[in-house]
Amino acid sequence: MRGCCADVAVQGTRPQESPVSHAPAFKPQALILSLAVAAALAGCQKPDAAAPAADAAKPAVAPQLPPTAAFALADLDTSKNACDDLSGFVNGKWLAAHPVPADRTTWGSFEMLDERSEAASRHIAETAAADAQAAGVAKLVGDFYATGMDAAAVNAAGLKPIQPILERIDALKTPADVARYLREEFAAGRGEVFSFGAEADFKDSSQVIGYAFQDGLSLPERAYYLEDGQDGNYKTIREAYVAHVARQLRNAGVAEADAARQAADVLAFETRLAKASLSPIDLRNPENQYHFVTLADADKASPNFPWSQFMQANGLQVEGFSLSQPQFFAEFDRMLAEVPVAQWQAYLRIHAIDGMAPYLADTFADERFDFFGKTLRGQQEQKPRWKRVLDSVEGSVGEALGQIYVQQYFPAESKAAMEKLVDNLRVALKLRLQQLDWMSEDTKAKAVAKWDSFMPKIGYPDKWRSWDGLATSRTGYVDNVLAAAKFNHDWRMGKIGKPVDRTEWGMTPQTVNAYYNPLQNEIVFPAAILQPPFFDPKADPALNYGGIGAVIGHEMLHGYDDQGSQFDASGNFANWWQDADRKGFEARTKKLVQQFDDYVSIDGIHVKGQLTLGENIADLGGLTVAYDALQKALADAGMSPQEKTDGYTQDQRFFINWATVWRRNFKPEELKVRLNTDPHAPADFRAIGAPSNMPAFAAAFQCKAGDAMVRPDDKRVVIW
Template structure:
C-alpha cells in the first residue's frame, strides 16, 4: 500500500490507536557510561540532566497537583501562539521537524529531477501550493465541472451515483483495512458520515457555546455561498444544518463507535442494499471499482437510519448539501477568501486559534503528509542516527521484559488466560524510526502551477491504491505514517508498536539525559503502546491479531471490575463547567497510560538494580524515582484554548493532558513514596482505591 496521506470527503479513514510520542534511552552499556562520566558527555537538550527544572512550580506540593508541581511555571509563563489551539511538547517537536522538512523541500526544489522522481514531486507540489497567484487567477473555475455534476442531479438515485464516486460528499465513507477475522487479508469497511462539524455532539449539545458553534457553522455556509456566487445561502444553510442534525441523531456515539465487538458487522452487498436501499450500494460499488462479496459495516443502524433520512429529504436540499461540502472540503485549494473563511470557522470558532498558520508552514505539512516517505527517507538520513535506533531497541526490550514479569505475577489473571497473554506479548513487533520498505509514487503526476489539479489527482491515486490493497494480502511492512511525524501507535491487527523517528527526540528520548528521564518519558510511552494490546479493546485481539475472545469468564470479570473503577475516576475530572472526561471514551488511552507508566517504572527499577546496585544517584536534590515521574510529567505538559479543550472532551479518545499526569500517578504506590504524598494531599487515594490493572 503506497498510501498518500490526504483524504477526500467521500473516504473515511480508520486510525490506529495512538498516544502521541514515544522514545527511548541508551542501551545499558551506554547508560552506564553516561552515569559514570557525565563530564565528558554531551549536554542534554533540557536542563542539566534532561528535565526543565526552571519550568517547575515548587510552591505547589507534588501531592496536591503533580502537573502544576512539574510544569507550573512553564504553564504560567507560556502563551499559546495564535496559530495554535494547543501548544506543548508535541508542538515544539513538530515545529522542529517542520524546519527540517522545509530544508528537505528546498533542496528538492533546487535539485528538480526527472518527471516522477521524488525530488520533482516534492518540489513541484510545494511550488503549486505556494503559487497563490495562480490559485487566485484560476478562481472558482476548477469547481465548475464538479458543481455541474451536482446541478444535473434530479433524483435520489442520481445523487447516490455521486455519493459513490471519489470526489463528492457522501453520507458514509469506505476504507480498506485488515480483516479482524483474518488480519492477513484486507477487507472493505463502511462507516457513518455526512457531518460537517466534528461529531454528533456539536449538533446535539444543549449549551450556549455549542449553539454558538452551530450559529458559526450556519454563517460559514452562507459565506461560502456568497463567495461561490450561489443563490439562497440563508435558506440552504438552514436546510443543511437541519439535515445534518437529523444525521447526527442517527450517528453512533464515540463510545459505541470505538467498541470493536459492536463495530464488526459482516454483510453481503445484498444485505446492505436491504438495510439502506436509497444508497444503491451494489451499483455504487461497481462504480468505485469494488468487487467484494462481503464488507464490514461499522455502524449499521446509523447507515440504515441515514438512508431513510435521505429518502425523506427533498432533492434540492441534498444538492445544496453536496455543493456546500464540495466547496468547503476544498476551500484551501481555492482563492484566499475561501481559505480565510474556512480558517475563521474551523480554526477560530471551533478551535480558538487567532491566526492562520503561515502559508509556507502549511505547505511543509502538506508535502510532509502527501509525500511523506519521499521526504522521510532524507529526514531519517539527516536526523535519526543508528545509535538512537539501537538504544530504542534496548529500551523496548527492557519494557517488554518488565511487563512479562508483571504478567507472570498478576494475581487477578488465571493461568489459562495468562498463558495466552504471554504468547501475545511474545509476538509484539516493535517498529522503530522508519519503515523496512518505503512508499513509492509511480504514476503520480504533479504540476508546479496547478494545485487544484494536483489534489484531484492525488485523491484519485489514493483510491486506486486502496483498491490495490483490497486485491492483495496485508503487507505488515508498510507504514501509514511518515517517519518524521511526532507520534506513536499500536496496531491490534498486526500486533505492532510503531515509534517514528520524529518522536524519538528530547524530551521523550535524549541519549544525553539522565536515564530516569528516558524511562519516565519515552519508556512510559513505549509501555503505553504495549498496554494498548491489553486495554479494553486491544485485549480482544489474540496473538495473531484476530478478533477473538481468549479470556476466561472469571478473569474477564476481574478486568472489567478494575477498568470500571478507572472509568469512574476519569468521569470525575471536569476541566470545564458542565463538561467532564468520558471515562468510557478515554478508557483505552487511560489504561495505556496507567499500565504503561507502571511497566516503565518496573523497568526503571530493574535498571537501577543492574546499573546502580539498587539506588540511583541524587541529582540536583531529586532522587531517581522523582526524576522518573518528572520525566512522565514533562512530556505531557500542554496548554489548550477553551474551544480545543471542549473538542478534546467530546471527541477524545485521549484525556486532557493534566489528567494524563495527575490521573495516572495517583494510582501508583511508588509515586506516593517518591514525593511523600499522604492523605493530607489533594491527589491522595487510599491504597484500596488505587487502580491496578497491568
C-alpha cells in the first residue's frame, strides 16, 4: 500500500517525502487515501534547491497571509448554465483570470491555501532562524532554515557534502559490494531500487511490520519506459531524461563520453526495473500490496540479497515481513547477479546526485529542476529559495514546525466546530448504511460495525512526536538533511515488531489535505485545510457542508470504496461481505468506472476510471452524505433549504461550494502526468462527476432530463 494521503488533498501541497531519497517516503498504498495528491505523486519531483542569493533569511514581522479561494458571487459565470456544466458555471470565470503561476504546475483552491500555509510557516522558520539561542523544536526548524537559506555556503560547498557517498559507489567491485552498499544506504535513510518502511500488518492491524515495496524508477510510472505514448510523448521524455542524466553526471565531473554511456546504462537499468513493476492500477489492489514471507523464505528466494543481512543492518530482529511485489524483487535479485557492476554504479551515482540535488549547489539543483520540473511537468520557474527550504524543513522535521504552527494559527473554536460537523456526518452515514436496499442484513450489520469504529483526528496530534537525539547545527545544510534522514529512518524502524501507536499522524498540521487510513479506520483532517472554501465558522451551513462536510464524508466513504471495503472494522484485510452483496457493489462501481472512462481531458486523453475509482466512490458517497447532513442541520436550525443568501438557496450554495473546492488550473505537462499516475481525476471532472448522479442537484437547479448534468436513470450511479 504505497500511496497518497487524504482523499481531498491538494495536488499542489508540499509533498510528504523522504528528504534525501529519489522516491517518496514509504507508505503502504492500499490504505492511505487522500483528498488530493501532492505534486510528487510519481516520486520524481523533489523539493528543488538552490537559489538566488537575494532570498536571505530575514525575520518576518507579522505575516500578511495570502487570500483563500472562498466562494464569491462575482466569481460565478452566469453566462453558463449549472445544469450543463456546474464546473464552468462556478469556476470558468475564475480559472480564466487565474493562470498557473510560473513556479507551480497547478493553481486553485488547494494551492491558495498552501500559499497561506507556506506564508505562516515562513514566518515561524524565519523567527526561529533569527534566534541563535532557540531551543527544542524551534532550534530544529531554525537550524534547517538558516543553513538552507545560506545560498553562498551551499554553492561554495559544491559536490563536497556527498563526495563520500560517491566515493563508496566508485569503490564497488562485486555484486556483494553492491548489496552491501544498498543495505548501508537504507540504514542511513537513503535507500534505492526499492522502498522499505513500517506499517500495520494487513492481517493484524494492531502490530507493525516491515514492508518492502517496488520503487527505483525516475520517470512517473512503468509506461514511460515501455511505451511510446500518445504522439510519442513518452519517447520524447525518455530522450530528455537520458540527456538530463548525462548533463548531471558531467556536472559531477564525469567525462562527456563516459557520461553519455552511463546515461544510456541508467535508462536500460530502469527499463528493466519497469518491466518487473506493476502499473498504478494494479498497485491499487490490496492483494498486490501485501505478501508476507518469513525471513528464512525471503533469504532462499533472494540469494544475492540476503534479507537477514538487510534486517541486521537496519537494526531489526524480525521473523518475517511483507515482500509486497514478489515478481519485482525476484527481478531485483537477478539484476544483482546479471547486471555489470559498472551499470549499477551509473544508476546509483545519478540517484545519489539527483536525490541530493535540492540541497546542493545551484548547478545540480537547476539541472534537476530543468528536467523534472520544467520538461516533465511544465513548471516554468523554480520556487523561490525560501519555499524550497521550507520543503526541506517539512520533509525532515515537519511535525516540529507543526507544533509551533498550531499554537499560532489554529483557533480552538475551529476544532470544536469540526468535531460537531464530524458527528453530524457520522449520523448521516449511519442512516445511509442502515437504509441500503441492495445489501443483506448480515453485511449491513458489519458495515455499521465499521462505521462505529471510525476514529476522527482533527487539527493536530494529541501527542507530539519526540525529537530527542536529533542533532542539528548552523554549520551545514546537507549535514542537517542527512542527520534527519538517519534519525527519521531509525524512528520508523523502531516501530517494527511493536504495537501500532494510534496517536501518530501521517500528515503535519500545516498540510492542506486530509486522509483515510483503512488499517486504523481513521479519518484525519490537518489544521491547514480548515479554512475557506472548505471551512469557515462564520459561513452559512450550505457552504460548510458543501466544503469540509463533503471532505469529511469523502474520507469516511473511503472506508467503503473498492479498496477500503476490503478491510474490516479493526483495520484487517479481511472479507466481511456476503458474495451476492459484493457482486452488487462491483456492478454499481463498474458504472462509475465507465462514467469517468468517458470523460476526455487534454489532447483527447481519457480519464482512467479504474485508477480513479476509489476517489470517485468517495466523492459520490461523501457528497451524498454531506447533503443529508445539511438537511438535518437546516431543520435543527429552523432554516428552509429554499432560504436564499445572495440569491441562491441553501441547496444551490451547497453544490456551488463543492465545485469551488475543485477549481484548479493545470500546466498541460502536469495534467498529462496526472492522467497516467494520479488516483484522483482532474478537478473539473470531480466538480461535476458526483453531482450529476444526484437527483438533489437536479432539483436544486431545476435541471431536466437531457441536461448534461443529469445522468439518465440507466447510467446514474447509486452506491452508498
